[in-house]
Amino acid sequence: MMSAGSFLPLFLSLMDLPMLVVALEKVERSSGTLIGSSIATIQKSAAPEMLLALMDEAYTGSAVEEPSGNSGSDDSGPLDLTDPMFLDLLKDENDGIAAKHWISPTISSTLQAAFNSPQSDRLKQSLEMAPRFLTLYFATALRDVNDSLLCALIPVVMSRYAAMFPDKVFSFKVRERLSDFILAAFQRSPNIIAVLKKPITDRLGEAHDNLAKTELALHLCWAIGEHGAGGVGHKDVARELFENLELLLYENLATSRLGLSQEPGSDSMGASSRKSSQARLLCFVVTAIAKLATCHSELLPRARVSLGRSFPNLRQEGLATGL
Known part of the structure; x- marks a missing residue:
């Protein structure tokens, strides 16, 4: 069941499912399998202990000590944490929805x-x-x-x-779902646009x-225009969003x-894609x-002025048809 407290963190967990698979596979490669056919197989693997150490490091800031054969010995030392990626993911989980791991x-x-x-079977399944x-x-x-x-x-979805x-393929499928959700949310409650102006x-x-x-900006522009920046009662918000447009x-x-949108040394296909995207925007x-x-x-007066000034440039770009 999804509760109010788990609602926001769950989104990032779903978004980062493939990343979690990559992190767990890194743990397996360095410390042994996380899945065994018997308890004895799992007990021989250092991976479960490493995961516990990483979780303790992320949540408490202290390393888990590796137990030695002699319980009375003082020679035990901290377990070697060799997976900073998994540690970063756990710290993000501890901090809530601040997805700092992308930097x-x-x-x-x-x-x-x-x-x-080459993608592993588990990674392929997570991407699906x-x-x-x-x-x-x-x-x-x-x-x-x-x-x-x-x-x-x-705002988290947009970020x-x-x-x-x-x-x-994964990015295409996910972005399609993100944009559909944003537009559907604005359709359900247009006043959200005014609340989320910033x-x-x-x-x-x-x-x-x-x-x-x-x-993303293209979808937001469509929503702003379609829903009047939240409705006729949000004139100040409409003015500010109009200025941004x-x-x-x-x-x-x-x-x-000026040709500034094409980076030096960029390939022609990439430049063509950027030009097409810019024209759509x-x-x-x-x-x-x-x-x-x-x-x-x-x-209306400001719209006439801005579109009037832009019309010659739009004609040069081949975008003035029908305006």
């Missing part, structure tokens, strides 16, 4: 190594299972969770849109960082015109500005 060099290098190596678990999780959230918990969950196990504007400001963040529009046009930004001005009539 850990140890975990980054381990994930890259796992991505470049995690998106299905997320589907059930989000369906339950939309059905049973109140708006307060949704407001707490959505993980570009931070997940680096498998293309995290939404933060994500719009990251739209140029990478393709995943551009995709204007800024995003001008930045996108400037980088496109521009279309959604323009549409969101127009819809916001329709919902909040006080924004």
Whole structure:
């Protein structure tokens, strides 16, 4: 059963299921199997003791001492903890939902190594299972969770849109579920957009960082326009989000015109993908500005000015058709 206390941490646990498999397999390679056909096999393995030591280190800050053959001896020393990746994961679990492990060099290098190596059967299964678990999780959230918990969950979901196990198929499936959930939550309770104005504007400001963040910004632009920034009663929020959309529009046009969006030495396929993503984002930004001005009539003069100034540039980019 999913309770209010476990609701938020469960999301990160599901997102990081493949990472947990990689960490546990590292433990097995260094300390022996975690699964045995008999109790004797498990007892001979050092892996269970290593896991206990890692958990104690993460939760209490003290190392578990390895027992010696002589219970009265003082020669026992701390168990050698050789898996900082698993330790980082446990510390995140201890801290709640602050997913700091994505900035850990140890975990980054381990994930890259796992991505470049043949996948184990368990890792393949976790990559298949995690998106299905997320589907059930989000369906339950939309059905049973109140708006307060949704407001707490959505910023965490947005923060993980570009931070997940680096498998293309897995990333595609997970991002599809994340975006569907965000849009469904806004559809259920449009006023959430007004409540989450700050995290939404933060994500719009990251739209140029990478393709995943551009995709997230695209979905957010659509939601802002479709739901009028939370409704007609949220005029101040609508004005602030309108200003952010204007800024995003001008930045996108400037980088496109100056060619700043293409990194030096980037491949042509990557450049083409970025250009296509940028064009889609521009279309959604323009549409969101127009819809916001329709919902909040006080924004109409500014919308005419911003779109009027942008129209020649949009025509040059081939995006002015139908405007």
